[in-house]
Amino acid sequence: MKRCVVLGPIIFWTGAACALTPHQWQYRQSIDVPAAGLVRINLPLETSNIARPDLSDLRIIDSNEKEIPFLIDQPMPRPESSVLAKDFRPEITSAETRLLITTDADLTIAGVMLETPASANFIKAARVEGSNDQKDWRTLTLGAPLFRMGNGATNLRVAFPEGRWQFLRVVVDDNRTPPIPWTNARLIVAGSRAPTEPVSVTIKSRDENPGMTRLGIDLGAANLRIASIRIGTSEPVFTRTVKVAAPELSAQNLQEETLSSEVLYRVDLNGKVEAHLDLPIDKQIFGRELVLLIDNGDSPPLLVSEVRADRRITRLIFFAATPGAYSLLSGNSQCELPRYDLSHLGDQLRQAGTTQGQLSLPAQNPGYNPAANLPQDFATGAKIDVAPWKFRKPIQIAQPGAQQIELDPDILARAAPDFRDLRVVSENAQLPYLIECTSIERTVSLNPGIANDPKRPTFSRWKLxxxxxxxxxxxxxxxxxxxxxxxxxxxxxxxxxxxxxxxxHELAQTTWRRVPNQPAGQLAVSFAALPKTDTVLIETDNGDNPPIELHDFRGYYPVTRIIFASPKSQSVTLYYGNEEAASPRYDAKLVAAQLLRSERTPAALGSQEILKSERVTETLTGSARYIFWGVLGIVVVALLILISRLLPKAT
Structure with a gap:
């Protein structure tokens, strides 16, 4: 320990950086150091939210505003791995199946993943025992669930406490259902753990679509490395496949990218309730939002009452020559990555004894000079001439900051399919925006009408x-x-x-089958192309059967949002409907970095205003267009003849 303290000043001060100017950093946090030597501080999520995602803008200074080198320590777990069992021998008895597995004695094993070609649905309980001589067996877990459900949910993994075993015996209970074939097993090699701390999250939105529940989760801060999330539900028995997604920038749009997928369940096996409600993630979330997609299949929506999350801890280690007050600076978009040359000493510094420093929450740096940290404001874009646009809607903003607008059917129907003609305008200037494509669906009722063709009596046709x-x-x-x-x-x-x-114009074709004792599901048809008119026809050939009866027609369209920043409560308008408009080119990465870390405020859209009436020739199609031009030509010729007759004749 003394050697570490003696070497500390040499290590750190020889790598000291050049002098910096603190007023170029927007935020400042005080560090209370109780004793000289190596000091460790834990970064709160408030610091992660305002710093760069890679923490390259963090700086530590002493009371004389001299820069102090530091090491970023982010303990990460070693992930699990799997290997095929050395030997696998199944044995079926009257009421159970025994699987004898030979392992590698040098491996620390935390579970087994069984393999089966069976496609039928099943649910069974398993017991796992471990031994090193096949004589003395120790029970490792009891009543572990193995299942495959009709909705695709499957669990063939059995976890148990880590240990070294030369032999494993998996006993599958076949009392309630017939045995199924087991062909092999993979051994789950244990990884290592890393410290985490809980994060307070909230469920901000819940959207129900046929077979799918979508939960919008607010993490409370951006740039967090989320280790896992856990759902809370009062449902006594269920199985669901749940995906975790996050909005990520792709080209100029935000798309929901899947981060993790897991089968969550709570099952009752012979009176014993087993549950798995955690979804591992272990990824950095650059925004502050996550999306949970719960596949309900034909089951009722899963009632999720709460969501919990854990994040990985980030620590800074530095050498304090004297006890007292130090400062942590953050919030500088222009500074370069510091070069302290401490990476080769990382293991020694992490293992050395340290003193815990106390870090305050971020506060505005009193001497902050925004001009020294440009570009700090890109909320306003270039000027725009809105004369070519046909439609607009006022945007009602409740408070300044990041705004979120859901495009309504008026805009979706009249804007360009790729939304290249959308413009958010304030005081004749554009406000840069991002388009967010979500997994949410909205529904509209479709008014059906019978439209049978008398020439085809066996067909039933509806006009939607x-x-x-x-x-x-x-x-x-x-x-x-x-x-x-x-x-x-x-x-x-x-x-x-x-x-x-x-x-x-063909939109879709599908086959619908229903047999007795089958749950009364719905016909769901996905379109291969988007409709261009306001009428969709659907028909089927009944053959020699009675005509089929259909009702409760509904249409679905995906929710698309516009996200932008409004620096103040001002008049903002959304323009759309310009076939000649090209896609706007904003600094998407800069806009995304700001908007993803901000809490968005939903803004409302006002009534549609028509700015330009469509020309007559644009509203006419087919033969009507030719008739119009023909009639117009006849009128022109008639007028010319009339004018020629009215003119005085030359004498």
């Missing part, structure tokens, strides 16, 4: 009226009271070409 033309529906659902049928359904719309002839 959309709220407006070109609404980007991605699928349609409906229900039927019929109990036994198998039908192929075709969905299309009628378009008109330049000559005025109608032709079908």
């Amino acid at each position: 009226k959309l709220p407006q033309a070109a609404l980007p529906l991605t699928r349609v659902t409906c229900a039927s009271a019929s109990g036994l049928f198998e039908r192929t359904f075709r969905l299309w719309e009628e378009l008109t070409d330049e000559r005025g002839d109608q032709y079908p």
Whole structure:
């Protein structure tokens, strides 16, 4: 220990950085150092939220504002791995299946993953025993669930306390269901753990779609390395496949990228309740939002009452020559990565004895000079001439800061399909924005009408009226009271070409089958193309069967949001409807970095305003366009003849 203290000043002061100017950093935190020597401080999530994701803008200074070198310590676990068992011997008895597994005695094993070709649904309990001589067996776990469900949820892993065993015996209970074939096993080699601390999270939104529940989770801060999350539910028995996703920048848009997928369950095996409610993540989340996608299949939505999260701890280690007050600076977008040359000493410094320093919460640096930290404000973009745009809607902003708008059907139907013509405008200047494509779906009721063709008596046809033309529906659902049928359904719309002839625009085709004693599900048809009109036709051939009855038609479209920053409560308008507009080019990475770490405020849209009426020739299609030009030509010729007759004749 004394040697570490003696070497500390040499190690750190020889690597001291050049003098810095503290007023270039926006935030300051005080560090209370009780004793000289190596000091360790834990970074709170408030610091992670305001610093760069890689912490390259952090600086430590002493009371004389001299820079102090430091080491960033982020303890990470060693991940688990798996190896194939050396030998695998199954044995089926009257009421159980015994699987004798030979392992590598040098491995520390934390579980086994069984393999089976069985495709049928099953749920069984397993007991695992360990031995080094096949004589003395020790029970490692009892009543572990193994299952495969109709909704795709599967668990073939059995976990138990870490240990070294030359032999493992897995005993599968076959009392309630017939045995299934087990073909092999993989040994789960134990990893190592790393410290975590809980994060207070909130469920900000809940959206229910057929077969899917979407939860929006607010982590409270950005740039956190989340180790895992855990759901809380009062459901006594369930199995669900749950995915965790986060908004990430792709090109100019935010897309939901899947981070982790896990089967969560709570099952009752012979009176013993087993549960697995944790989703491992171990990734840095650059924004402050996560999305949970719960696959309910044909089951009712899972009622999630709470979500908990744990994050990895980040520590700074530095040498304090004297006890007293030090400062941690953060919030500088322009400074370079410090070079302290301490990485080769990382292991020694992490293992050395340290004193715990007390770090305050971030506060505004009193001497902060924004001009020294440019570009710090990119909320306003270039000037814009809005004359070519046809439509606009006012945006009602409740408070300044990051704003979030959900595009409504008016905008979705009239904007360009790739949204290149959207502009957020304030005081004749653009406000840079990001488009967020979400997994949320909104539903609209479709008014059906019978449209049977007398020339095709065996066919049933319905005409579905959309709220407006070109609404980007991605699928349609409906229900039927019929109990036994198998039908192929075709969905299309009628378009008109330049000559005025109608032709079908195919949207989807699918087969729906229902047999007795089957749960009454819905027909769900995904569109291969987006509709262009306000009418969709659906038909099926009944053959010699009674006509099928359909009802409760619904259409679904994905939710798209615009995210932007409004520096003050000012008049902001959304413009759309300009076929000639090109995609805007903003500094997307800079915009995303600011918006993802900010808590968004939902903004409301006002009523649509029509700025430019469409020209007559744009509203006419097919033969109507030719008739218009023909009539116009006749009128012009008639006027010329009339004018020529009224003119005085030359004498």
